[in-house]
């Protein structure tokens with residue numbers, strides 16, 4: 496495959512960092528567009544990676560940065576809007592995708608790889624609804640598109656095991672809303688590999704790939720398992736829905752929004768793949784136990800290390 500010039504939106508986060516490293520190994524040149532380059536300078540030291548400040552919601556800016564590129568990858572996504580700003584999901588998922596498609600057309604960029612999520616377009620959450628609307632725009636576009644729909648993604652610094660680990664470190668009892676919701680956690684390295692293969696192989700054009708790992712697990716079990724991997728004895732308390740909803744209402748006001756009403760609505764649907772997207776791309780899914788125990792143990796060691804050593 497000929498190395499390509501790729502512009503990535505939303506590439507400074509958890510998935511983006513893994514993806515950029517993977518794409519760069521294939522010899523591609525990558526331009527990462529971010530709202531604040533100063534926060535992500537370390538990514539700019541990778542060979543053939545350029546990190547640029549840009550307002551990705553502005554058509555002219557986007558078209559200018561896309562000029563001469565072979566492909567765009569859109570990883571922008573939010574799990575929570577700002578309080579009282581109902582349009583945040585629409586702006587980040589739908590309007591941004593619309594602008595990106597127009598900018599690709601203006602800059603004559605033929606290829607778009609779009610990140611979405613399992614169950615996009617289903618259920619009652621703004622998150623999933625706007626994900627579905629963004630997918631519809633991509634499918635209707637004249638671009639050579641590929642869409643990825645992962646379940647929750649695990650790995651170094653994830654928002655699942657690492658997030659629960661930080662809560663379990665301080666809380667002897669953890670009440671969990673929607674503890675029966677089922678997920679199929681997929682490894683971030685496998686997700687990055689799927690994107691890299693999509694860029695390399697034109698047969699992925701026009702396909703939607705659902706990405707899940709080898710296991711389907713309930714949310715409550717994820718938390719219990721995280722505690723076990725950390726060597727901690729913790730009580731995980733599944734909440735009935737009425738209390739779970741109250742927890743979500745309160746969670747919206749807490750720093751870092753551990754849970755919101757919209758998250759609660761998303762959790763009303765199981766996030767398990769109906770087809771094997773990784774397998775279709777020739778990727779063998781990485782098990783949770785092959786990765787997470789070592790990562791969490793390393794995290795524990797860091798936290799126990801005395802300051803200054």
Ligand SMILES: NC(=O)c1ccc[n+]([C@@H]2O[C@H](COP(=O)([O-])OP(=O)(O)OC[C@H]3O[C@@H](n4cnc5c(N)ncnc54)[C@H](OP(=O)(O)O)[C@@H]3O)[C@@H](O)[C@H]2O)c1
Nearest residue numbers: 505506507508509510511529530570571572612646647648
């Ligand atoms: N992590 C998961 O378990 C999971 C599961 C399914 C789907 N996904 C989707 O995969 C994508 C990447 O996830 P992630 O975990 O890497 O997310 P992340 O760590 O939160 O990173 C999200 C990226 O999006 C950019 N971004 C956020 N809000 C934005 C806005 N309003 N306007 C412009 N850019 C914005 C940020 O870039 P800057 O701050 O640099 O501008 C950041 O790099 C997201 O679309 C997410 O919804 C993730």
